Amino acid sequence: MIRLLLLFFLMITKLGVFAQDVSPSEFYFPRSLVSVNASLQRMDLFTGVAYQKNLKKIDIGGSLAVGFRSTFGAQQFFPQLGSYMTIPFLKHCNRKGSIVLGPILSFHASFFDIGDNISQYDITAGYSLYVGKIKGRLQFIHQAGIGPFSEFFRSETHGFVKSYHWNYHFKIGLAYAIY
Amino acid sequence: MRFIKIVIVFILVVSCEKVYVDANTKIIGHAAMGLNSSSSIYANNSLEAINLALSFSGCDGIELDLQLDNTGELWLYHDEFLSSYTNANGCINDMQSSALSEVYYQTIHHEKLVKFDHELIKILAEKTIFLDLRHLNPCTLEYIDVQLIKQALENWGIDEKDNFICVTNRLELLDELSDDFTVFFATDVTSYGLQILTDYPSCAGLVIRNASITASDVAAIHIVGKEVAIFEVRSPKGTKAAFRKSPDYVMTDELRTALQIAN
Numbered sequence: 001m002i003r004l005l006l007l008f009f010l011m012i013t014k015l016g017v018f019a020q021d022v023s024p025s026e027f028y029f030p031r032s033l034v035s036v037n038a039s040l041q042r043m044d045l046f047t048g049v050a051y052q053k054n055l056k057k058i059d060i061g062g063s064l065a066v067g068f069r070s071t072f073g074a075q076q077f078f079p080q081l082g083s084y085m086t087i088p089f090l091k092h093c094n095r096k097g098s099i100v101l102g103p104i105l106s107f108h109a110s111f112f113d114i115g116d117n118i119s120q121y122d123i124t125a126g127y128s129l130y131v132g133k134i135k136g137r138l139q140f141i142h143q144a145g146i147g148p149f150s151e152f153f154r155s156e157t158h159g160f161v162k163s164y165h166w167n168y169h170f171k172i173g174l175a176y177a178i179y
Numbered sequence: 180m181r182f183i184k185i186v187i188v189f190i191l192v193v194s195c196e197k198v199y200v201d202a203n204t205k206i207i208g209h210a211a212m213g214l215n216s217s218s219s220i221y222a223n224n225s226l227e228a229i230n231l232a233l234s235f236s237g238c239d240g241i242e243l244d245l246q247l248d249n250t251g252e253l254w255l256y257h258d259e260f261l262s263s264y265t266n267a268n269g270c271i272n273d274m275q276s277s278a279l280s281e282v283y284y285q286t287i288h289h290e291k292l293v294k295f296d297h298e299l300i301k302i303l304a305e306k307t308i309f310l311d312l313r314h315l316n317p318c319t320l321e322y323i324d325v326q327l328i329k330q331a332l333e334n335w336g337i338d339e340k341d342n343f344i345c346v347t348n349r350l351e352l353l354d355e356l357s358d359d360f361t362v363f364f365a366t367d368v369t370s371y372g373l374q375i376l377t378d379y380p381s382c383a384g385l386v387i388r389n390a391s392i393t394a395s396d397v398a399a400i401h402i403v404g405k406e407v408a409i410f411e412v413r414s415p416k417g418t419k420a421a422f423r424k425s426p427d428y429v430m431t432d433e434l435r436t437a438l439q440i441a442n
Contacts, residue, residue: 042217042218043217043218043435044218069415069436070415070435070436070439073414073415073416073436074415074418074436074439074440075198075439075440076439076440076442078439112439113442114235114237114435114438114439114442115235115236115237115438115442116234116235116236116237151220153234155234155235155236156236157233157234157236157305158230158233158234161231161234163220163221163227163231165220165287165288166287
């Protein structure tokens with residue numbers, strides 16, 4: 001999986017270098033994005049909102065979501081807080097639209113109560129993409145990643161319980177762009 | 180905009196619907212943390228999954244799949260062939276204990292195949308444990324001798340422990356075990372199950388698929404003084420449906436979901 005991701009980013013880098021019409025200015029790219037999104041993960045389908053601030057070299061963002069299955073299916077509030085950092089390797093635009101693509105590193109913390117208060121944390125690495133019309137207000141966003149996952153809780157019978165695994169994210173959403 | 184409002188109101192209404200969970204209904208983790216569940220973290224029937232499932236305060240017990248090896252020892256494994264999930268080939272029934280002790284699941288954690296022994300029984304002591312007894316050798320398609328299965332269970336004193344419930348869908352095994360052990364009969368047809376409960380008075384209850392039983396069927400089984408365990412419970416909708424039937428046990432493949440609904 002990691003090899004595939006590396007190969008993917010090598011391809012992206014090449015695309016960036018040989019692109020014919022790379023934007024000469026940051027003017028065409030949004031300064032920030034406010035999005036609604038859905039993210040498929042190991043534990044649930046999380047739906048929520050995110051805010052992304054696009055700086056010169058990196059973009060940073062924060063998100064707030066709830067596990068759809070747990071919150072609406074099982075009536076148990078399952079919030080997730082997240083933050084992420086992405087490097088826009090490829091920034092490309094032409095008359096039709098713009099695309100921004102790059103690696104993303106994200107951190108998530110989720111909490112829920114099933115008699116024991118459970119906390120889950122993950123750090124994932126992957127790619128981030130947003131596309132839209134040039135200077136368009138609406139942008140389509142997509143992020144995907146994979147990384148280590150941990151779960152902690154204090155059990156009445158087993159004391160402090162911790163378990164580790166891998167988590168994945170596959171997020172799509174719609175963003176409102178601010179220029 | 181109107182559509183969005185309708186969707187939001189719908190979600191709010193749906194999310195307010197709380198299911199009544201009978202206090203007598205016990206939550207059982209199918210194969211410990213569930214079969215083919217992305218949230219289970221560990222391989223089904225593994226020691227890690229057993230420990231995790233039993234550490235949840237709301238979990239009343241687990242279901243485990245038992246298979247007999249050719250030296251008379253019992254092992255925890257769900258599938259027919261070892262090659263499905265482990266580094267070994269063949270069937271447990273044809274292998275020796277020494278070879279099986281080297282077998283591990285081909286997962287990230289490489290959990291070892293678990294032997295049913297004294298150490299495991301100690302871990303299982305406090306909760307309700309369903310033992311699904313596999314009685315067919317999938318490699319040879321021959322039935323396992325019921326006396327061998329009975330002997331293996333007696334070796335570990337399962338007949339003297341109240342928290343262990345044996346499960347079978349083989350009448351010969353039910354007949355052999357039900358006088359000494361607590362035995363549930365597994366079936367997909369409620370009417371057939373009721374007939375079995377009549378024909379075999381020492382059979383303690385039925386294990387039946389969620390889709391195959393109604394609340395009135397559960398009530399009918401309770402009237403004759405027997406218990407019901409419902410399995411194939413996974414989605415929030417299916418789990419709520421199972422709880423509404425007020426069975427004695429809900430065997431879930433998504434333990435966290437069942438605990439969320441019950442909490």
